[in-house]
Amino acid sequence: MSENKAASEVKNVLHVENVTMQFGGVVAVNNLSLDIPQNRIIALIGPNGAGKTTAFNCITGVYQPTNGLVEFMGKPMVRSHPTGKMKKQYKGENAEMYVGNGIINPTPDKITRLGIARTFQNIRLWKSMTVFDNVLVAKHMRAKQNVFSATFRGNAKEERRMRDETMSLLEEQGLDKVKDDLATSLPYGLQRRLEIARALATDPKLLLLDEPAAGMNPQETQELAEFIKEIREKYKLTVFLIEHHMDLVMRISDYIYVIDFGSEIARGVPMEIQNNQRVIDAYLGVAEDE
Amino acid sequence: MTKIEQKKSKKGTWIALCCIAALYVLLFLIDNVFPSTSFIVMLTPVLKKGAIYSLLCVSMNLLNGFTGLFSLGQAGFMLIGAYTYAIFTIPVAEHMSVYQYFDGGAIQFSIPEAIGSILGPTGGAFFGSIIAIILAGCVAAVFAALIGIPVLRLKSDYLAIATLGFVEIIRAVFQWNSLGVITNGSNQLRKYTAFSDMKLTIGGATLKFGTIFPFLIVMLCIIVIVLLINSSYGRAFKAIRDDEVAAEAMGISLFKHKMLSFVISCFFAGVGGALLAMFQTTIKAQSFTSAMTYEILLMVVIGGIGSVSGSCIAAFLYIACSEWWLRFLDSGKFLGLSVPFFRDGFRKVVFSVVIMIIVLFFSRGIMGDRELSFSGIAGGVKKLSGRLKKKDIEEKEDTGNE
Amino acid sequence: MSGFLNAYLPHILTGISVGGQYALIAIGYTMVYGILRLINFAHGDVFMVAGLVMVYATASMPMYISIPLVIIATVLLGFVIERVAYKPLRSAPRMSVMISAIGVSYLLQNCALYFTGGLPQTYPVIPFISDSVTVFGQTTKMVTLITPVLTLLLVVILSLLIKYTKMGMAMRAVSKDFETSQLMGIKINSVISFTFIIGCFLAAVGSLLYFTNYQSVIPTSGAMPGLKAFVAAVFGGIGSIPGAVIGAFIIGICENLIKGAGWTTFSDAFTFVLLIVILLAKPTGIFGEKATDKV
Numbered sequence: 009m010s011e012n013k014a015a016s017e018v019k020n021v022l023h024v025e026n027v028t029m030q031f032g033g034v035v036a037v038n039n040l041s042l043d044i045p046q047n048r049i050i051a052l053i054g055p056n057g058a059g060k061t062t063a064f065n066c067i068t069g070v071y072q073p074t075n076g077l078v079e080f081m082g083k084p085m086v087r088s089h090p091t092g093k094m095k096k097q098y099k100g101e102n103a104e105m106y107v108g109n110g111i112i113n114p115t116p117d118k119i120t121r122l123g124i125a126r127t128f129q130n131i132r133l134w135k136s137m138t139v140f141d142n143v144l145v146a147k148h149m150r151a152k153q154n155v156f157s158a159t160f161r162g163n164a165k166e167e168r169r170m171r172d173e174t175m176s177l178l179e180e181q182g183l184d185k186v187k188d189d190l191a192t193s194l195p196y197g198l199q200r201r202l203e204i205a206r207a208l209a210t211d212p213k214l215l216l217l218d219e220p221a222a223g224m225n226p227q228e229t230q231e232l233a234e235f236i237k238e239i240r241e242k243y244k245l246t247v248f249l250i251e252h253h254m255d256l257v258m259r260i261s262d263y264i265y266v267i268d269f270g271s272e273i274a275r276g277v278p279m280e281i282q283n284n285q286r287v288i289d290a291y292l293g294v295a296e297d298e
Numbered sequence: 299m300t301k302i303e304q305k306k307s308k309k310g311t312w313i314a315l316c317c318i319a320a321l322y323v324l325l326f327l328i329d330n331v332f333p334s335t336s337f338i339v340m341l342t343p344v345l346k347k348g349a350i351y352s353l354l355c356v357s358m359n360l361l362n363g364f365t366g367l368f369s370l371g372q373a374g375f376m377l378i379g380a381y382t383y384a385i386f387t388i389p390v391a392e393h394m395s396v397y398q399y400f401d402g403g404a405i406q407f408s409i410p411e412a413i414g415s416i417l418g419p420t421g422g423a424f425f426g427s428i429i430a431i432i433l434a435g436c437v438a439a440v441f442a443a444l445i446g447i448p449v450l451r452l453k454s455d456y457l458a459i460a461t462l463g464f465v466e467i468i469r470a471v472f473q474w475n476s477l478g479v480i481t482n483g484s485n486q487l488r489k490y491t492a493f494s495d496m497k498l499t500i501g502g503a504t505l506k507f508g509t510i511f512p513f514l515i516v517m518l519c520i521i522v523i524v525l526l527i528n529s530s531y532g533r534a535f536k537a538i539r540d541d542e543v544a545a546e547a548m549g550i551s552l553f554k555h556k557m558l559s560f561v562i563s564c565f566f567a568g569v570g571g572a573l574l575a576m577f578q579t580t581i582k583a584q585s586f587t588s589a590m591t592y593e594i595l596l597m598v599v600i601g602g603i604g605s606v607s608g609s610c611i612a613a614f615l616y617i618a619c620s621e622w623w624l625r626f627l628d629s630g631k632f633l634g635l636s637v638p639f640f641r642d643g644f645r646k647v648v649f650s651v652v653i654m655i656i657v658l659f660f661s662r663g664i665m666g667d668r669e670l671s672f673s674g675i676a677g678g679v680k681k682l683s684g685r686l687k688k689k690d691i692e693e694k695e696d697t698g699n700e
Numbered sequence: 701m702s703g704f705l706n707a708y709l710p711h712i713l714t715g716i717s718v719g720g721q722y723a724l725i726a727i728g729y730t731m732v733y734g735i736l737r738l739i740n741f742a743h744g745d746v747f748m749v750a751g752l753v754m755v756y757a758t759a760s761m762p763m764y765i766s767i768p769l770v771i772i773a774t775v776l777l778g779f780v781i782e783r784v785a786y787k788p789l790r791s792a793p794r795m796s797v798m799i800s801a802i803g804v805s806y807l808l809q810n811c812a813l814y815f816t817g818g819l820p821q822t823y824p825v826i827p828f829i830s831d832s833v834t835v836f837g838q839t840t841k842m843v844t845l846i847t848p849v850l851t852l853l854l855v856v857i858l859s860l861l862i863k864y865t866k867m868g869m870a871m872r873a874v875s876k877d878f879e880t881s882q883l884m885g886i887k888i889n890s891v892i893s894f895t896f897i898i899g900c901f902l903a904a905v906g907s908l909l910y911f912t913n914y915q916s917v918i919p920t921s922g923a924m925p926g927l928k929a930f931v932a933a934v935f936g937g938i939g940s941i942p943g944a945v946i947g948a949f950i951i952g953i954c955e956n957l958i959k960g961a962g963w964t965t966f967s968d969a970f971t972f973v974l975l976i977v978i979l980l981a982k983p984t985g986i987f988g989e990k991a992t993d994k995v
Contacts, residue, residue: 068547120549128547134540136604136667137533145537148530149549155558158529159522167530210549368795448980454794455739459934460979462927463972470969484965589809589923592802599799643814650807657803658788661796 019082021046021214021246022067022124027076028100029062029270030090036062037073038270039101044214049240049247051261053254053281055290059270060250061129064218068126069116075100080122081213087112121149125212127203129219129250133191139202140187143174146209174209181205197228201235208243215239217249221256229253233260258282266290325513329506340622343577345509346493347621348614349516350573355597355609356520357566362595363604363667364527365559366539368454370591371445371461372567374468377586378441379434379568380575381472381481386430387490396489397482404479409433410491423495424511430491431515431572438568439561441468446560450553465588472583481583488580512573519566524606526562535559596653601663608665620649710838711960712953717844717913719952720851724906725929726936726944727858728899734875734939735895737794741801742781744926745808746900750774750907751823751917752812758824767826771904778900779893787889805923812919820916830912843912848949850909854902855945862941867894875939924968928955931975937988946986 022044029037037059044050052060066073069086074094078086089106090098120126134142147170153163161167178184181201186194191202200220207215220236221229233256240247251257257264258278266274266281268290274281281287325345332338354372361367386409388396397403409430414422449460471477473484481487496507526532534555537545546552575581593616601612626632627645656663725747732740753773757766785804789797829843862868870891873881882888910925911917929944932951936943951971958967978985 070543070547115551115553116543116546117549117551120547126547128544132541132544132547134537134544136540137536141533141536145533145545145550146548148534151530153530155526155529155531155562158531159526161525161529163530170530206548362795368798448976452979452983455737455798456934456979456983458798459739459930460976463931463975466927466972467969470965474965587923588927589806589920592806595799595802596806603795641814642817643810646810647807647814650803650810654785654800654803654807657796657800658785661789661792 019046020044020079021081022248023077023079023082024063024067025077025079026102026105027063027066027073027078028098028102029059029066029071030074030094030097030099033097033099035099035270037066037267040076040267040270040272042265042272042275044246044248045263046246047240047244048262049236049249049260051257051264052248052250052267053252053257053264054267054273058267060267061218062270063267064126064216064250067119068124068216069114069119072111072113074098075103075106077106080119080124084109084112085114085119085122117149120210120212123211123213124216125207125210125214126216127200127207127218127220129222131196131199131203133199133202133206135190135192137191138188139183139191139194140174140178142191142202143177143206143209144170146206147174150211177205177209196223200224200232204235204239208239212243212245214246214248217247217251219250219252221251221253224253226255229256232256236260322510322513325510326507329509342509344614344618344622346512346577348617349512350570350577351594351597351613351617352610353516353519353566353573354570354594355601355613356523356606357563357570358594359598359601359603359606359609360523360527360535360566361559361563362598363609364532364539365535365556366542367450367556367559368458369461369560369563370458370588370595371442371464371564372594373586373588373590374461374465375438375442375564375567376571376574376590377465377468377472377583378438379571380581380586381487381571381583382434382437382568383427383430383572383575384487384490384581385480386433387427388487389489392489396487397479399485400478400482403482420498423491424507427491427495427576428515431569434572435565435568438571439565442561442564443557446557450556450560462588462591465586465591469583469586484582484584486580486582487575490575492576492579494579512577515569515573519569520606520610523562523566527606531555531558596657599661599663600653600656602665602667603663604667605663605665605669607670608663608668611664611670620645624649706837708957708960709836710840711956713835713838713840713844714913715953715956716949717847717909717952718956719949720847721906721910722925722929722932722952723851723945723948724854724902724909725925726932726948727855727902727941728896729930730933730936730938730941730944731871731895731899733933735871735878735892736786736797738786738797738801739930740899741798741926742785742804742808743899743903744922744924744929745805745812746774746778746781746922747903747907747910747926748812748917748919748922749777749808750904751911751921752816752821754908754911755821755823755917763824763826766824767908770908771901774904774907775897775900778896778903782893782896787892809919809923816917816919818919820918822916823911823914826908826912829909841912843909847909850905851945854905855941858898858902859941867891871895928968928971931971934975934985935978937985940985940987943985943987 020043024040024042027037027040028035040063052063054060062071065071066086067078073086073088075089075098077084087106087109088111090103091111134145137145151163151166151170153166157163175184178187181204183198183202183205186198191199194202204217204220217236221232224232236247237260239245261278264276264278264281265272266284266287273286273290274284276284328338328342328345354376358372361369385405386407388408389411390406390408393402393406410422410426413426413429417425445464449457449464452460472481474481475483477483493508493511496511498505498507527535534545534550537548537550538552538555542552597612597616598609600616601608601610624645627640627648628642629640631637632640725743728743729740732738732743750770750773754766754770757769761769781804785800786797789800829841829846831842832839833842833845835845862871870881870886871894873884873886874888874891878888928951929948932947933944934947935951936945936947951974954974955967955971958970
């Protein structure tokens with residue numbers, strides 16, 4: 009892995025080290041380590057229930073991992089070790105490794121502020137709001153204002169900037185025609201797109217996409233693949249995605265991590281993964297049954 | 299926005315401003331010119347109380363309807379507001395009689411008198427009570443911040459029950475004898491500045507402002523709340539209501555925004571409490587029960603959770619029905635005939651049945667989550683003065699959105 | 701120590717008795733919450749109505765008819781409330797159901813106000829349980845001794861019912877997962893009705909015991925014991941019957957000790973301080989199960 013780093017000569021945006029997430033006696037993510045180099049598209053794949061979304065949740069602060077370290081832009085962002093009851097119950101490895109350094113457990117909003125944005129597997133748009141407002145709210149975090157200036161309209165300039173930026177973002181995504189519709193009235197594909205637009209509105213450096221192509225037809229999936237590549241160039245983004253559509257993953261990913269039952273079973277460029285026997289056993293074998 | 303729309307909205311604003319002006323002229327006439335017929339005698343308290351409850355409903359709606367925090371602490375913060383207001387406006391000379399069991403109390407200070415020494419008694423009563431009202435809101439907000447730190451971590455119904463618990467605790471603390479030098483223990487507070495003190499004497503003629511005063515304060519407060527709701531922060535509140543997880547993932551700090559909403563809502567609950575104290579002329583901690591909160595909550599539901607204009611309409615309707623229009627149900631007579639089951643309390647039974655019907659079958663209330671817009675009014679229905687007042691806020695909201 | 705006991709024994713005895721009465725109400729809360737995830741704000745008022753029915757029933761009927769009548773009327777009331785006010789809102793947001801519960805509470809209180817004309821109704825003297833007895837040199841009412849025994853007996857019967865009968869099994873399944881148990885063919889509505897019936901039955905028994913200690917019933921009599929019982933249910937871990945019972949006894953005893961120490965103003969407030977402390981320290985209560993939200 010270190011060779012890979014040296015060869016690519018790019019900084020790692022995200023560095024995940026020995027992350028374990030244990031719920032009671034169930035180990036959902038087991039000693040996961042991965043690196044996301046800058047400006048790359050990295051995929052995390054695995055059969056259903058392998059712990060992919062849990063891994064995302066550990067990175068974005070929704071869960072506090074039981075053990076492990078996550079670094080963002082070279083700085084520790086999340087760090088944890090088993091405490092309390094979990095000390096005895098802990099089934100994972102490296103339990104002692106992070107004990108000395110103290111726990112860092114930021115809430116999801118702080119992580120988003122650092123520059124990580126995400127979408128959700130089961131679309132979570134704000135349902136009573138319009139398409140426009142959904143994106144506009146995501147701009148709230150970075151706006152220079154306080155509750156007084158906002159209430160008494162002392163932030164008019166800032167507000168106008170937010171609205172203009174939202175509008176141009178929507179135009180880019182082809183959502184400008186439906187901007188005044190309720191977010192939930194959009195067709196499925198557009199809702200996914202809106203979620204991505206909303207995530208982009210937070211000015212992220214790293215974009216986490218949780219099954220962005222779920223429920224899409226092949227045509228839409230193909231468009232999505234192009235779209236992801238496009239936004240990576242345009243916003244100098246790094247993309248980390250979970251996906252089940254193998255053609256999408258193989259087409260756009262620079263590097264792939266495969267997990268099953270919470271543990272990594274393979275990693276490599278798409279070509280290597282396609283020929284990896286363990287992956288075929290664990291994953292593609294299942295696909296045959298479908 | 300097209301020119302026509304702009305023109306239309308400008309016209310709307312003008313009409314709204316005229317309506318407001320007309321409303322205030324009417325209120326002035328009610329206060330000063332109209333003879334005290336039984337109609338006016340019934341109408342005036344309904345107007346005052348309706349205005350006060352509008353503010354209380356809107357402040358609760360900000361929390362429950364727009365931020366999605368199901369808090370049942372309203373009565374507690376009203377109590378804090380009412381007490382703060384009363385304590386600081388009782389004239390020093392009256393302390394001995396009000397705090398008769400506590401040697402005149404500990405606070406020998408009255409804001410209206412302090413202001414009055416500079417501006418004269420009229421200015422003292424007017425500006426002094428405004429300062430005391432603001433102070434009441436601030437004290438309620440400080441308490442809210444303290445209470446919010448622990449309880450805002452709780453989810454939905456746990457939050458409801460914890461805030462309900464705080465009301466009981468606050469009520470007990472204010473009735474505690476050891477604090478009697480400030481709160482007068484379980485005895486009532488009275489003789490503080492009330493609406494009837496809002497008068498101006500010019501050359502022998504006395505002008506009264508008893509009804510205009512609460513309308514002014516309430517309207518200002520509601521305008522501020524509407525501005526907040528339509529600001530970037532208001533949108534963040536709605537995002538939290540719709541989906542907390544998504545809101546947090548988009549960088550909205552749940553704690554900070556919930557706290558803001560809670561503190562602001564409680565500030566206005568405190569202001570409302572102070573106004574209610576002015577309206578009632580005497581207050582007692584005992585009467586600020588959770589039943590009071592429930593009543594406000596039911597008004598919010600009738601008006602539509604998430605609608606400011608709905609809350610105001612509902613508040614006026616509710617107060618008018620319960621204090622005035624449905625009184626005949628208690629009188630034992632209907633259209634001149636004596637009806638035996640029309641006796642004391644029947645009004646409230648009918649009322650609660652109607653409320654249940656609304657809750658069960660019209661759960662969106664009068665307005666749902668929509669707001670009253672100018673076009674809706676121009677369409678033909680000009681009903682209550684409360685509605686007219688609301689329209690102005692509507693228009694301001696529209697201009698804010700552009 | 702013996703000095704303390706002598707001074708506080710009456711309060712402890714009353715506390716145990718009141719705790720038992722709270723426990724009977726608390727079970728109604730905890731069971732309904734366990735299944736519907738609803739704070740049934742009207743439960744305290746159902747309890748008050750049971751008291752009023754007793755007042756009116758004994759005015760014209762002998763005791764041996766009145767008591768069963770009270771129980772039947774209360775159970776019927778609970779059943780009707782569920783069918784009319786909660787069932788139509790089964791798929792509505794939780795807040796709506798809670799508002800509906802508050803509405804029912806408001807309605808019951810106003811009806812009570814109408815029928816009583818706002819006057820306190822003197823509660824009848826129930827023979828035997830109102831008799832005086834002397835325990836450890838303290839004179840008290842028989843109800844003080846009966847309540848804990850009866851409460852524990854009822855709780856044991858209820859636990860057996862939930863553990864061994866088919867309906868009990870269905871109730872446990874529904875409280876674990878509402879939707880799945882519906883898919884598994886459990887008749888959800890009859891389970892919910894049954895829950896309300898048990899809850900109201902216990903509330904009726906509780907009211908018979910509770911009001912014996914008081915002179916009269918007023919329309920708001922149910923509100924405070926209702927809230928306290930709910931706190932007891934939260935304290936013990938909402939959804940857990942033994943938790944509710946233990947919570948109720950703790951609250952009953954503490955409250956009366958505080959009264960005994962001369963802090964009557966704070967006896968109600970104390971319950972809520974306890975509530976807030978437990979919610980912050982262990983939000984799931986003593987016996988509650990932890991639930992994680994899925995993202």
